[in-house]
Amino acid sequence: MRNPPASRRLLAAGVVAVGLAAAGCGSPSAPAADGAPTPTPVQDRGPITLASSKDTTGTVQAQLDRWNTDHPAEKVTLVELPESADQQRQLFIQNAQTKSDAYTVLNMDVVWTAEFAANRWIDELPADKVPTGKMIPAVVETATYFNKLYAVPYNTNGGLLFYRKDLLDAAHVQPPTTWAEMKDACAKIKALPQGKDLSCYAGQFDKYEGLTVNFAEAVDSAGGSIVDAEGKPTVDTDEARKGLAFLADSFKDGTIAKSAISFKEEEGRRDFQAGKLIFHRQWPYQWELANKSDGSSKVAGKFGVAPLPGLTGPGKSSLGGLNLAVSAFAKHKATALDFISFFASEDNARKNLEASSAAPPYADLYTDSELVKKYPYLPVLRDSINTAAPRPRVVAYGDFTAVIQENAYAAISGTKPVDQALTDMQAGLLKVVSK
Amino acid sequence: MTHTLPRPVPGLSRNKRRAREGRLALLFVSPSLIALLLVVGYPILAALRMSFEVSSTRIDPATGFKVTSTRFGLANYAVVDGRFLNALWNTTTFTVVSVAIEVVIGVAMALIMSQELRGRGLIRASILVPWAIPTAVSALLWRWIFAPDGVANAVLSADVVWTGNAFSSWVAVVVADTWKTAPFIGLLVLAGLQAIPREVYEAARVDGSKPFTTFWRITVPMVRPVLAVAVLFRILDVLRMFDLPYVLVGPRKDSVETLSMLAYDEMSNLRFGPASAYAAILFVYVVAVAFAFVRLFGADVTRRGAS
Numbered sequence: 001m002r003n004p005p006a007s008r009r010l011l012a013a014g015v016v017a018v019g020l021a022a023a024g025c026g027s028p029s030a031p032a033a034d035g036a037p038t039p040t041p042v043q044d045r046g047p048i049t050l051a052s053s054k055d056t057t058g059t060v061q062a063q064l065d066r067w068n069t070d071h072p073a074e075k076v077t078l079v080e081l082p083e084s085a086d087q088q089r090q091l092f093i094q095n096a097q098t099k100s101d102a103y104t105v106l107n108m109d110v111v112w113t114a115e116f117a118a119n120r121w122i123d124e125l126p127a128d129k130v131p132t133g134k135m136i137p138a139v140v141e142t143a144t145y146f147n148k149l150y151a152v153p154y155n156t157n158g159g160l161l162f163y164r165k166d167l168l169d170a171a172h173v174q175p176p177t178t179w180a181e182m183k184d185a186c187a188k189i190k191a192l193p194q195g196k197d198l199s200c201y202a203g204q205f206d207k208y209e210g211l212t213v214n215f216a217e218a219v220d221s222a223g224g225s226i227v228d229a230e231g232k233p234t235v236d237t238d239e240a241r242k243g244l245a246f247l248a249d250s251f252k253d254g255t256i257a258k259s260a261i262s263f264k265e266e267e268g269r270r271d272f273q274a275g276k277l278i279f280h281r282q283w284p285y286q287w288e289l290a291n292k293s294d295g296s297s298k299v300a301g302k303f304g305v306a307p308l309p310g311l312t313g314p315g316k317s318s319l320g321g322l323n324l325a326v327s328a329f330a331k332h333k334a335t336a337l338d339f340i341s342f343f344a345s346e347d348n349a350r351k352n353l354e355a356s357s358a359a360p361p362y363a364d365l366y367t368d369s370e371l372v373k374k375y376p377y378l379p380v381l382r383d384s385i386n387t388a389a390p391r392p393r394v395v396a397y398g399d400f401t402a403v404i405q406e407n408a409y410a411a412i413s414g415t416k417p418v419d420q421a422l423t424d425m426q427a428g429l430l431k432v433v434s435k
Numbered sequence: 436m437t438h439t440l441p442r443p444v445p446g447l448s449r450n451k452r453r454a455r456e457g458r459l460a461l462l463f464v465s466p467s468l469i470a471l472l473l474v475v476g477y478p479i480l481a482a483l484r485m486s487f488e489v490s491s492t493r494i495d496p497a498t499g500f501k502v503t504s505t506r507f508g509l510a511n512y513a514v515v516d517g518r519f520l521n522a523l524w525n526t527t528t529f530t531v532v533s534v535a536i537e538v539v540i541g542v543a544m545a546l547i548m549s550q551e552l553r554g555r556g557l558i559r560a561s562i563l564v565p566w567a568i569p570t571a572v573s574a575l576l577w578r579w580i581f582a583p584d585g586v587a588n589a590v591l592s593a594d595v596v597w598t599g600n601a602f603s604s605w606v607a608v609v610v611a612d613t614w615k616t617a618p619f620i621g622l623l624v625l626a627g628l629q630a631i632p633r634e635v636y637e638a639a640r641v642d643g644s645k646p647f648t649t650f651w652r653i654t655v656p657m658v659r660p661v662l663a664v665a666v667l668f669r670i671l672d673v674l675r676m677f678d679l680p681y682v683l684v685g686p687r688k689d690s691v692e693t694l695s696m697l698a699y700d701e702m703s704n705l706r707f708g709p710a711s712a713y714a715a716i717l718f719v720y721v722v723a724v725a726f727a728f729v730r731l732f733g734a735d736v737t738r739r740g741a742s
Contacts, residue, residue, distance in 0.1 A: 086703065089703075090703065093705070114499075117499065118494060118499055118500055118501040119500075119501050120500055120501075145499055146498065146499035148499075206598075206685065207600060207685060207686075207687060207688055208685060208686075258594070258596060259583030259584070259594075259596060261596055261599050262582075262583060262596055262597075262598045262599050267582070267583075270584075395494060395499075395501060396704065398703060398704040398705075399704050402687060402700075402704075405687065406687070409600065413599065413600065413601075
């Protein structure tokens with residue numbers, strides 16, 4: 001073993017797990033005394049790692065190569081993680097609990113920021129040293145906790161209403177801005193011969209994170225909210241009731257097909273591409289896939305996108321996306337900070353958009369004429385993201401989202417009345433938040 | 436072989452020799468004992484210890500940091516709520532129903548595989564394919580079969596949401612589990628069938644025994660020890676079932692949530708104490724069921740051949 005003497009004593013004491021981290025910094029007590037924030041040391045430079053999900057397009061490696069050529073003494077190695085977000089979180093947590101320095105920069109889902117910050121698994125970042133100034137404020141907000149910046153947005157994501165332009169045109173209706181308009185449009189289209197077997201609407205309604213997103217959007221789009229500014233749950237309001245009632249009633253009256261109760265993103269996309277859906281709430285990635293002219297999509301060139309509809313006007317999207325954070329147990333944090341500024345730069349965000357249609361956090365790119373020509377949905381997506389509501393920043397987010405899914409699922413599958421579901425949800429969320 | 440056995444050393448008393456042999460035997464088995472202690476004993480003890488660690492957390496209102504305090508107590512075991520009972524019920528019903536079906540189908544498969552038919556190799560291989568497929572993969576296959584526009588609904592010309600959260604998803608799990616593991620029982624029973632001497636059957640034929648009587652009076656009693664072991668393995672397997680319902684239907688669906696899934700869910704929400712308590716309860720439950728099974732049906736796992 002090549003541990004310095006300080007950690008040998010620890011090993012002797014039987015604290016084997018801590019050995020790894022202690023080997024690096026000599027002092028195992030990385031988190032400072034209660035209350036005091038841990039400032040990021042700025043002199044600490046050297047090779048680091050980036051823990052991120054699979055680099056399917058090769059763009060990440062190309063960007064790392066560029067950085068590594070310019071910084072031969074501070075090379076960044078990509079550590080590829082499993083594709084499932086749950087497994088990534090699991091690995092990050094294991095890494096934090098053994099205080100390992102294996103991961104330096106973490107590419108993490110936006111909803112984990114609060115949990116990781118509160119557990120002090122990631123460091124607070126100096127806001128003046130990272131490029132958040134030109135980013136969309138709602139997106140930067142996902143990277144903050146208790147008004148402090150803990151991460152830098154890498155990409156973002158907002159919901160869009162995909163609609164069948166050909167059918168809307170045939171029925172002489174405009175893209176809807178309210179739920180009532182959407183149901184009206186469906187009624188008109190279903191009166192046409194080519195529309196009579198179609199489902200009106202679908203989103204993501206299986207019991208998983210997608211349901212939380214769709215429920216939050218319904219509530220926000222009816223003027224409600226999941227939590228208030230102090231973080232207290234607010235789902236027993238009249239607005240929340242109208243939001244959930246829209247989903248539950250749509251299942252009941254057939255606006256949403258019964259089978260959509262088991263839909264995640266891909267199931268819905270299959271139906272939309274098979275031409276079975278008139279309206280579909282989906283992330284922007286569907287644009288390119290549904291436009292493929294290789295026969296995999298029956299609706300290529302026949303659809304458009306609009307902002308999500310709401311109760312009385314345009315609705316509000318939830319925000320997805322990834323943020324870059326620095327592990328509290330890592331070495332060479334100064335390098336990590338510089339690398340994040342480079343990796344999340346506007347230039348790289350443009351490349352990511354071109355390679356994998358990942359929505360950039362930079363406002364400018366949404367109006368860039370060249371990009372808009374290639375991705376005509378960008379202006380709509382910008383509106384969606386600009387007005388979006390970040391998902392609640394709750395430390396026990398896993399429990400929080402489980403309570404939402406439990407009750408929203410019961411309401412839309414008809415096993416619990418909407419009122420009861422929201423009363424139970426409010427009580428459950430209060431319990432999670434006050435824990 | 437023989438030179439590894441200790442030779443009797445002249446001049447040593449019987450007792451001393453026995454003690455020497457004992458020490459030598461201990462020396463020989465110690466590597467595997469140490470390995471077992473490390474990979475089996477230690478995790479069990481560590482999990483048991485953790486199940487008594489009661490943590491309470493709060494958020495510091497000034498910084499937002501989590502403050503955790505831990506003490507030892509029994510609070511983690513005060514978990515007998517509706518969700519736990521539901522998971523216990525699912526675990527038990529999955530075990531009883533799927534193992535029962537698997538035994539019937541598995542024995543039938545074994546009888547078919549043991550026949551001297553043309554293309555016997557092909558029949559054997561095709562029966563055993565499901566067993567060779569990893570559970571997570573077969574769960575994905577069945578997920579597609581049970582999709583709203585999948586094969587199951589097409590064949591039944593039904594419109595059932597199989598992977599939702601209803602009794603139908605419980606059925607889906609039983610079907611997929613039976614498909615995958617009936618061949619396992621078939622395989623073990625086949626081995627048992629082939630160990631039955633032909634003479635016994637010939638004698639039965641000479642005595643004019645009818646096929647069913649032969650099956651009931653000769654085949655069944657003679658494969659019983661093997662069958663009992665196979666069933667015991669299956670019971671232990673189903674009691675800790677996790678991957679099939681997790682992949683096929685999904686987490687936190689009360690129609691299919693098992694005790695293992697409950698423990699996993701607690702763990703992934705960083706409540707290691709309650710998670711360990713669930714795991715400990717499951718451990719005790721599995722041990723109790725296995726013990727009862729061995730007592731009732733005499734599954735002969737340890738003393739080979741003594742029936």
